[in-house]
Amino acid sequence: MPEPVLSPAGVKAVDARLEKAGLLDLAMEEAGRAGADAVQQFFPVGRVLLLAGGGANGGDALVAARHLHALGRGVTVLALPGKHPLTRLNRRRLKAAGVPVQALTVAALRRSLRNSQVVVDGLLGTGFTPPLRPALQELVALVNGLVNGSGRPVVALDLPTGLDARVSSVAGEPVHATVTVTFSGLKPALVYGPAAHHAGQVILADLRLPPGWALSEALALRPTSAELAALLPVRFADAHKGTAGNVWVIGGHPGTVGAAALAGWAALRTGAGLVTVHPEAQVPLVTPELMIRQHPSLLEALKDTPAAKRPDALCVGMGLGPHAVQVARQVLTWRLPTVLDADALHPELAGHGHTHCLWTPHPGEAARLLGTSTTDVTRDPIQAARALQERLGGVIVLKGGPSTIATPDGIFVSRGGHPGMASAGMGDTLSGILAALLAQGLRTEQAALAGVTLHARAGELAGAQHGYGLIATDLISQLGSAWETLKHPTSPTAAAWSEGVLMNGSRNELD
Numbered sequence: 001m002p003e004p005v006l007s008p009a010g011v012k013a014v015d016a017r018l019e020k021a022g023l024l025d026l027a028m029e030e031a032g033r034a035g036a037d038a039v040q041q042f043f044p045v046g047r048v049l050l051l052a053g054g055g056a057n058g059g060d061a062l063v064a065a066r067h068l069h070a071l072g073r074g075v076t077v078l079a080l081p082g083k084h085p086l087t088r089l090n091r092r093r094l095k096a097a098g099v100p101v102q103a104l105t106v107a108a109l110r111r112s113l114r115n116s117q118v119v120v121d122g123l124l125g126t127g128f129t130p131p132l133r134p135a136l137q138e139l140v141a142l143v144n145g146l147v148n149g150s151g152r153p154v155v156a157l158d159l160p161t162g163l164d165a166r167v168s169s170v171a172g173e174p175v176h177a178t179v180t181v182t183f184s185g186l187k188p189a190l191v192y193g194p195a196a197h198h199a200g201q202v203i204l205a206d207l208r209l210p211p212g213w214a215l216s217e218a219l220a221l222r223p224t225s226a227e228l229a230a231l232l233p234v235r236f237a238d239a240h241k242g243t244a245g246n247v248w249v250i251g252g253h254p255g256t257v258g259a260a261a262l263a264g265w266a267a268l269r270t271g272a273g274l275v276t277v278h279p280e281a282q283v284p285l286v287t288p289e290l291m292i293r294q295h296p297s298l299l300e301a302l303k304d305t306p307a308a309k310r311p312d313a314l315c316v317g318m319g320l321g322p323h324a325v326q327v328a329r330q331v332l333t334w335r336l337p338t339v340l341d342a343d344a345l346h347p348e349l350a351g352h353g354h355t356h357c358l359w360t361p362h363p364g365e366a367a368r369l370l371g372t373s374t375t376d377v378t379r380d381p382i383q384a385a386r387a388l389q390e391r392l393g394g395v396i397v398l399k400g401g402p403s404t405i406a407t408p409d410g411i412f413v414s415r416g417g418h419p420g421m422a423s424a425g426m427g428d429t430l431s432g433i434l435a436a437l438l439a440q441g442l443r444t445e446q447a448a449l450a451g452v453t454l455h456a457r458a459g460e461l462a463g464a465q466h467g468y469g470l471i472a473t474d475l476i477s478q479l480g481s482a483w484e485t486l487k488h489p490t491s492p493t494a495a496a497w498s499e500g501v502l503m504n505g506s507r508n509e510l511d
């Protein structure tokens with residue numbers, strides 16, 4: 001099952017259904033138990049300090065305290081006055097189990113922090129409306145200050161207090177969690193940085209909700225690796241270069257020819273049978289298998305290309321320069337599967353696309369296409385990707401760590417990747433990968449999901465070798481292994497990937 005990404009409104013809708021069905025108490029019980037399980041799993045030794053706010057997030061903390069106490073852990077519980085009926089109920093249950101609940105004050109927190117080895121943050125969850133009130137600011141600063149000073153870890157319930165669940169941006173000082181156990185679905189703030197940097201390792205707990213309730217409220221979905229792997233094409237033994245997909249890369253201008261070469265090379269390594277670069281300047285021969293066809297006038301040559309001579313898929317815009325809009329407009333009339341990147345991501349092309357278009361902006365390009373700022377795009381990538389899809393049609397890959405994929409049928413968040421992928425040429429390689437998958441017969445949204453995943457996995461493999469010094473050609477050389485680890489997760493290559501990436505520590509942050 002894919003993992004849903006929920007807004008606070010989505011959580012409210014799920015809770016309303018649970019309440020109506022008499023299941024909300026059970027859901028809070030599961031949430032608190034999952035929090036207690038995470039404490040036991042990650043921090044099995046020492047006294048646990050649980051901080052409970054007045055809302056349902058606080059109720060989760062009170063349930064967690066009861067479970068930890070039942071497991072024999074020493075617990076200290078500091079709580080604000082309960083506002084939610086289930087929070088009050090669970091306070092009574094906790095007391096009945098023999099656990100005292102003290103009022104949460106600065107003095108009590110200061111004292112209790114000294115005697116505890118791990119903190120559970122159940123102050124505020126999805127009900128938080130920024131900014132944090134001064135009284136809570138002081139408590140959060142104390143938790144962070146002492147935690148940083150003494151190395152005490154924090155397990156946040158649902159999301160760290162002070163993070164606005166809806167967005168990637170951070171205002172003020174939220175709790176710095178080591179582990180976040182989130183409920184019903186991921187939240188945008190747990191998926192996108194810089195907010196996600198405050199969450200530590202994120203675990204999506206199963207609240208045993210009726211199947212589909214959270215999915216039906218999702219803003220976006222994060223498919224499983226197995227679902228993504230299933231999208232990769234399977235080739236029969238009698239395949240030949242004519243059936244494996246013919247890609248044209250239309251890009252490269254004086255000074256930026258490398259972009260087109262990278263896209264072509266990546267397309268070859270993603271299994272395209274034939275790849276030809278059509279540049280506006282001489283492209284270096286990066287690999288002899290790549291065909292390069294320079295024309296006296298690129299635009300005229302494209303205009304004169306009869307339908308029978310056209311490829312299976314196009315990849316347009318990488319380093320293409322000033323004629324990009326005219327060239328893209330021309331090839332868009334062919335209505336072939338087309339990746340539009342870089343210089344072909346121009347607002348003038350809105351209205352010229354079709355359903356087989358795959359637009360691949362980074363946040364700066366997305367801002368230009370939407371007439372907004374890059375900050376607005378990165379603050380809410382799901383909303384930005386949706387707006388781009390409505391404006392341009394086809395499928396959008398809004399690049400980032402993670403990337404956000406908007407299709408006519410919904411929005412998806414990618415998995416994996418490596419911080420070393422923040423380097424020149426990574427977008428060009430992604431375009432080549434996407435075009436190769438389109439040429440091999442994948443539908444636009446399938447190519448987007450599979451291609452972004454393949455790119456991310458190849459980045460992880462290359463990152464394990466090169467770290468932050470990873471460059472695009474390193475990634476291209478790992479595309480074969482990436483495909484293998486995705487398609488055959490039990491293979492020796494996949495096992496090596498799993499070990500390498502876990503050792504590197506990047507999987508938990510990015511997966």
Ligand SMILES: NC(=O)C1=CN([C@@H]2O[C@H](COP(=O)(O)OP(=O)(O)OC[C@H]3O[C@@H](n4cnc5c(N)ncnc54)[C@H](O)[C@@H]3O)[C@@H](O)[C@H]2O)[C@H](O)CC1
Nearest residue numbers: 028055056057124125126127128129131132133158183184
């Ligand atoms: N289906 C699920 O996922 C379930 C999730 N659960 C948990 O419920 C919370 C959401 O609970 P809610 O009561 O709506 O909100 P909170 O507890 O996060 O906060 C409400 C509380 O916060 C105060 N508040 C709001 N803004 C501020 C502010 N700026 N400064 C200070 N205080 C603020 C407000 O006054 C209220 O008192 C979700 O996160 C999960 O943890 C359920 O337990 C089970 C089902």
